[in-house]
Amino acid sequence: MTANTEAQELKDRLSLIETMIAEGRRSTERFGWTFVLWGVAYYVAILWAGLGHDYKAWPITMTAASVLTGFIIAQKRSKRPATTTVRAIGTIWTAMGISLFILLMSMGFSGRADQHTAIALSAAMLAFANAASGIILKWKLQIACALVWWALTVYACFGGGTPLTIAFLMAIFFCQIVFGAYGMIAEARQRRKDAAHA
Amino acid sequence: MPELPELNPVIHGKLRLALLSLLSGVEEAEFTWLRQKTGATDGNLGAQLLKLEEAGYVSVKKRFVQRKPQTLYRMTDAGRAALTEYVQALRQLLGGAIDG
Numbered sequence: 444m445t446a447n448t449e450a451q452e453l454k455d456r457l458s459l460i461e462t463m464i465a466e467g468r469r470s471t472e473r474f475g476w477t478f479v480l481w482g483v484a485y486y487v488a489i490l491w492a493g494l495g496h497d498y499k500a501w502p503i504t505m506t507a508a509s510v511l512t513g514f515i516i517a518q519k520r521s522k523r524p525a526t527t528t529v530r531a532i533g534t535i536w537t538a539m540g541i542s543l544f545i546l547l548m549s550m551g552f553s554g555r556a557d558q559h560t561a562i563a564l565s566a567a568m569l570a571f572a573n574a575a576s577g578i579i580l581k582w583k584l585q586i587a588c589a590l591v592w593w594a595l596t597v598y599a600c601f602g603g604g605t606p607l608t609i610a611f612l613m614a615i616f617f618c619q620i621v622f623g624a625y626g627m628i629a630e631a632r633q634r635r636k637d638a639a640h641a
Numbered sequence: 642m643p644e645l646p647e648l649n650p651v652i653h654g655k656l657r658l659a660l661l662s663l664l665s666g667v668e669e670a671e672f673t674w675l676r677q678k679t680g681a682t683d684g685n686l687g688a689q690l691l692k693l694e695e696a697g698y699v700s701v702k703k704r705f706v707q708r709k710p711q712t713l714y715r716m717t718d719a720g721r722a723a724l725t726e727y728v729q730a731l732r733q734l735l736g737g738a739i740d741g
Contacts, residue, residue: 453735456658460728463662466678524670 475626477512477536482619484508489612501551505544532576539572562611563599566592573618584625588618646730649723651696656681656689661698661724664716669702672712690714698723 484504491500516533543565550556570592577585595614599607652658659679664670676686693699698720702713716724 450735453731456653456655457728457731457735459655459659460662460724463659463678464666466663466666524667524674526667530668 474532474536475623475628475630476515478619478623478626480512480515480623481508482615482623485615485619486612489608498551502548505547509540509544528579532579535572535575539568543568558607559599559603562607563596566595566599566611566614569618570596584622588622591618646733648730648734649727651692651698652723652727654689654692656685657693658727660686660689660693660714661716661720664699664714665721665724669713669715672714675714693720696720696723 484507488501488504491504494500546564547556547561550561570589573585573592574589577583577589591614595610598610602610652661656679660675663675663678672686672690675681675690676683679686681689690699690701694701696719698717700715700717702715704711704713
C-alpha cells in the first residue's frame with residue numbers, strides 16, 4: 444500500500460467517526476406531537492368547561508391527555524436511542540406537567556381558581572419549560588414561544604375577561620398547535636433524509 | 642523524530658469504528674437502530690458488537706418491551722477512552738503523513 448493510499452484510508456476513518464457521531468446526535472427525538480396533543484386538550488377542556496361542566500372538564504381532559512402522552516412516549520421510546528438531551532428536556536417537561544397538574548387540580552377542587560391566577564400560573568410554567576428546552580436545543584422558535592407565554596403571564600395579572608381568554612386561546616394556538624405542527628413537519632423531513640441516507 | 646502511534650486493532654475495523662462512534666453520541670441504542678444506521682447484516686453486526694463487548698468497550702442489556710426482546714448497547718468508559726485515544730493517534734498519524 445502506498446503512503447498516499449494509507450493516508451487516504453486514515454482520513455476516511457476520521458470522516459467515518461465524524462459522520463457517525465453526527466448521526467447519533469441527530470437522532471434526538473422530537474416531540475412536536477405532544478404540543479399539538481396538549482394544545483387540542485386545552486381547547487377541549489376550555490370548550491367543555493364553557494358548556495357548564497367546569498368541575499369535571501379540566502380533570503378528565505388533563506388526565507386523558509397525560510395517559511395518552513405517556514402511552515405514545517412509551518411506544519416511541521423503544522425505537523429510538525436514548526440521548527442525554529432527550530432525557531434532560533423530558534425531565535423538564537415532566538416536572539412542569541406534574542406541577543401544573545397538581546396546582547390546577549388543587550385550585551379547581553378547592554374552588555379558589557380564578558381566571559387571572561390560573562392563566563398567569565399556567566403561562567409562567569409553560570414559559571419556563573419552553574425557555575429551558577429552547578436554550579438547550581438552541582431553538583429560537585421555541586424561545587419565541589417562551590416570550591409569548593411570559594407576555595401572557597404579565598397580561599393575565601393586569602387584564603381580564605374576554606380579551607384575556609382570547610389572548611390565552613391565541614397563545615395556545617400559536618405556541619402549542621402551530622409550533623407542534625412545525626416540529627412534526629421538521630421530524631418527518633428528517634426521517635425522509637435518514638431514509639435516503641440508509 | 643517522535644515514534645508514530647499504533648492504531649488500536651479492535652477499533653480500527655470499519656464497522657466496529659462506526660458502532661463505537663454512533664454509541665458515543667447516545668446514552669444507549671438498540672440493535673435494530675445500530676443496524677439501520679450502519680446498514681450491516683444481523684450476523685456481521687452481532688459478531689462485531691460481541692468483539693467490542695469482549696474488549697470491554699460496550700455493555701449489553703437485554704429487556705422485553707411489549708413481549709418483544711430488545712438488546713441495548715451502551716458505550717463503557719473504557720470504550721470512550723479507547724475511541725478518544727484512537728482519534729488522537731489517527732490525527733497524529735495524519736499529521737505525520739501530511740508533514741512527510
